[in-house]
Amino acid sequence: MLFNARSISSHSLTLEHSTPSSRARVLLQLTASISSLKVVWRKDHKLDQAIDNDKQWRLCARVVKEVLNEPGQVIPLRYLEKRRERMRLPIRITTFLARNPGLFDTYRDRIKPKTEPVPFIRPSSRLQQFLDDEKRINLENEPLIIAKACKLLMMSKDNVVSADKLVHVKREFGFPNDFLVNLVPKYPEYFRLVGCPGDGKSFLELVSWNPEFEKSVIQNRAEEEEKITGIMVRPSFNVKLPAGFVLRKEMREWVRDWMELPYISPYKDASQLDQASPEMEKRTVGVLHELLSLSLHKRIPVPILGKFCEEYRFSNAFSSAFTRHSGIFYMSLKGGIKTAMLREAYRNDELIDRDSLLEIKDKFVALLAEGHQQRAEQLRLQKQVIEKDMERMAKRDHELNNQEYDEEL
Template identity: 75%
Template sequence: MFSTPNSLISYLRGIKSHCPCFLSQEIIVQFRPISSLKVVWRKDYRLDEAIENDKRYKLCARVVKEVLNEPGQVIPLRYLEKRRERLRLNVSVKAFLGFNPGLFDTYYDRIKPKSEPVLFLRASDRLRGFLEEEKRIMMENEELIVSKLCKLLMMSKDKMLSVDKLVHVKRDFGFPNDFLVNLVPKYPEYFQIVGCPGEGKSFLQLVSRNPDFAKSVIERRAEDESISTGIRMRPNFDYKLPPGFILRKEMREWVRDWLELDYISPYEDVSHLAQSSPEMEKRTVGVFHELLSLSLFKRIPVPILGKFGGEYRFSNAFSSVFTRHSGIFYLSLKGGIETAMLREAYEGGQLIDCDPLLEIKNKFVELLEQGWRERAEQRRQQANELRKDMEFMCARAVHLKG
């Protein structure tokens, strides 16, 4: 019907002049660079719920980390109180301790030899038991951690990443706190640190490439399906829009054609590809898919991903990828922070396949829940005692009155 893209554009513009609402509601499609293809963001309550469910756990983890990072792993309560805003703690530290018993012990000590004693916090025996469990889980999964670190380096443009940036994302991928000091030196065949440590100019560099690490989740999935079915499966994205989400015809056709492009592994050299090409879009989506797959929760805050724009060759408008490919990703705005999530990793609000390192989170949640149960039981006992006191007072008043 349309001999050229320009004739189709003219046709669409003609419709828009008679119907102003056309192309203004959900999707704007033009035969221009990929960045002009837009899909209106739509809330997914189930995936937002997955973030909300972890809110209390992450708050407790931040406070624990703050205390453990202090010299001697102790801190005056009043010092921690001053850091409430940075920790995003919306209650006093004393109230937090009351809500989450079992995390810390409190004791009095002097900040200076001649100063008055003040209240200090230190890790409880229960928390220290969890920290030993954390070490055990880390040791059992050391090969997984090494492979993740190698993969992050292999996807980068120069096969190296800033040490400071890696430290910033260690929790997202499940790296131990001391991975640069104790893990990296154990594997000189893979890693070396270059630059000037302590000046923000040190980098972790890949020494050698392990072919076993150079396969993405999507490629491994295609291989597994090929083996199980006996039919050679082509690597590609699992594209599934959420219920009720409908793309306009033009966008559906663009997505169909884009999915027909050959899959480009995030571990391939793409220096020959133009930044605005559909092929580069395919590779960029592949990198985001792999990064989210490697992360613990299959989700990463967008500002953290943005820190690696240069290393992974992301465009300045990279975050539009997550809404443009709504059948692959979800962009959550929960908590006022944009978070990129991998749709296929979730069933409703629950992770389908859990990273082995998530056992650490589960152990920590068990510790918290034990404290919460004890607090609930204590409150029940206090309520019962109050009720008995009130009954006694009422009975006594009746007796005296009689």
């Protein structure tokens, strides 16, 4: 089932051209329905698989990050082993290293001058090459990173966001680790950093409003379609329910009427909107859609979004919008964590709307694949050696048996 500006039936009520009385009736109906209408959550195996597909490289990335954060980017093997629980690593570090060759080099050194040498690990030459590629990709995409940061501030209340919260979501949006320290100071025309990140009281403020950044993905899509068709297109959400998903009649009617409400840009000031109004629901869905669109994988864990309730004027029950608007979003429960996903960005379990910063992930996955091929080759050679040893042993046993038989004769 697909709803958009053109697929709603012609007899549906269009608020822009309706009478004041009919407009009030629909708004009253929508307001009453926001809290009362429910949509049963339904598992989407293909979108869950999209999260599963990234499980291995994310696990490896956590271990790499742990080592890179150490002084000198080296760490004793036994110290890293003690951090397995924190890294959510289900296997021993030695097993991890064996399964992922090419990430680290192992060497022996002393922890203290008079102690015995113990195994240490450090980034391999191949991992160092990846880190150099990561810097290059971030530099090439610096305008995109700056635009994303400006957009996050432009959507927020008073155009201010906690610096510590931005650090917490840097992985979701593809911000480099040194974003606040090295990148923000390069653009004083856009940003002002107040306080010191890490103290819990620092903030990133927007200095100037850039009109180029104030159009949402939905607005840009409508403009592009208008250029192609020559027909004015009203900005609207693409709503595509998964196969076999059926809404109850009252919910279908609610969605139809809600879709007819004018689109409210997430960059528009929402301070005058009532939190319980249908317009605020429209604006909230617009902000959530834009945040997911700006993210690398078009998905963000719900607890992370929840940290920004104050900045983006979300209600405490904002997460219910993901199930209420199941044709726009999907809320995965994979891994015991609620993750909001943007349906339109995926085809089955494949991300079709790819962020250019995902080249970093592609490079890392290629590095892991190279190590896995190396391990497979090592196992193949080991298997050949074992098979040859077994052949020699069998041949020797055969010769001994023949020799014993000859002696008996």
